[in-house]
Amino acid sequence: MRKSHPIRRVVLATAATVSGVVLLLSLKPSSDPTSASAAGAAPSAAAAGQESPQGGTGTAGTTTVDGDATQTQYGVVQVRLTVANGKITQAQAIQAPKGGTSDQKTALSVPTLNKETVAAQSANIDSVSGATYTSTGYKQSLQSALDKMKEAAASGSSGSSSGSSSGSSSSSGSAQAQAKTVTGQVAQTQYGPVQVRITVSGGKITKAEAVQAPKGGTSDQKTALSVPKLNQEAVAAGNANIDSVSGATYTSTGYKQSLQSALDQAGG
Numbered sequence: 034m035r036k037s038h039p040i041r042r043v044v045l046a047t048a049a050t051v052s053g054v055v056l057l058l059s060l061k062p063s064s065d066p067t068s069a070s071a072a073g074a075a076p077s078a079a080a081a082g083q084e085s086p087q088g089g090t091g092t093a094g095t096t097t098v099d100g101d102a103t104q105t106q107y108g109v110v111q112v113r114l115t116v117a118n119g120k121i122t123q124a125q126a127i128q129a130p131k132g133g134t135s136d137q138k139t140a141l142s143v144p145t146l147n148k149e150t151v152a153a154q155s156a157n158i159d160s161v162s163g164a165t166y167t168s169t170g171y172k173q174s175l176q177s178a179l180d181k182m183k184e185a186a187a188s189g190s191s192g193s194s195s196g197s198s199s200g201s202s203s204s205s206g207s208a209q210a211q212a213k214t215v216t217g218q219v220a221q222t223q224y225g226p227v228q229v230r231i232t233v234s235g236g237k238i239t240k241a242e243a244v245q246a247p248k249g250g251t252s253d254q255k256t257a258l259s260v261p262k263l264n265q266e267a268v269a270a271g272n273a274n275i276d277s278v279s280g281a282t283y284t285s286t287g288y289k290q291s292l293q294s295a296l297d298q299a300g301g
Contacts, residue, residue: 094118096185100178101242102128103170106257107135110170114150114178119186124150124175130167138164146171155179169261180232180240184212212239217295219245220287224252227287231267233299241267241292247284255281263288272296 095117102111108130115123124147129139142164149158156176160168212234219228225247232240241264246256259281266275273293277285 095122098178098181098185099127100174100176100181103173103177103261104257105130105166105170105261106254107138107166108132110167110174112150112171112174112178114175114182116182121151121154123147126171129171135167138167142167143171150175169265173261173264177240213299215295215299216244217291217293217298220290220294222247222283222287224255224283225249227284227291229267229288229291229295231292231295231299238268238271238296243288246288252284255284259284260288267292 095115098114098116100112100114102109109128110126110130111128113125113127114121126139126143126147129143131139142161145161146158146168150156156172156179158172158175160172212232214230214232216230217228219226226245227243227247228245230242230244231238243256243260243264246260248256259278262278263275263285267273273289273296275289275292277289
């Protein structure tokens with residue numbers, strides 16, 4: 034048998050080593066860190082492209098107004114309006130009665146009230162059958178949101194007119210001076226104090242609210258039942274000659290007394 038020559042073995046080993054090095058060098062570009070970084074940057078660029086349309090451009094020219102929280106027999110109702118170019122584009126109840134059957138009534142009434150608000154562009158909407166208290170509270174909070182809208186629009190228009198001429202500035206100032214808020218004296222009742230606050234504009238009551246009312250025990254229910262009605266009647270009547278709410282005689286009497294004192298302070 035013929036023995037292999039030592040030199041031949043060396044040559045073969047060297048050739049194998051060189052081939053291995055060449056193979057490694059040929060594979061290296063596929064793991065180039067620059068290509069890996071470019072691949073990793075693509076998702077972030079795509080994400081940035083998705084975020085940019087969701088910025089302030091979508092809400093440009095729109096404002097959001099929250100109405101006052103209105104207490105009803107079953108819970109608080111509060112309405113939020115989205116307004117664009119002086120029109121209501123969206124209405125939603127950010128607070129509504131919860132728990133027990135209230136969940137069903139809220140789910141039944143609120144979507145309908147939201148739609149009617151956008152359609153009517155006012156608080157002159159129908160109550161939802163089976164959800165009278167929620168509907169009443171909704172309309173009261175809605176009206177307060179509308180009042181805030183009007184006040185904001187009036188202040189904006191008065192600001193622009195004041196820049197145009199001094200005469201229009203004084204007239205807008207006098208118009209603003211006619212709108213004022215007056216709080217009546219505290220009327221003590223058998224179940225607790227009652228105090229009424231009214232907003233008067235152009236000689237008319239535009240808003241009425243009880244800043245104090247009997248609390249605790251059954252008084253909570255009677256207050257929730259009577260005060261919203263008394264507020265509505267005060268605005269509708271424009272005076273203190275309003276009917277007492279059945280079942281809440283003491284609260285109604287105290288309300289009317291405080292209301293009359295507020296009217297006296299407002300100049301009748």
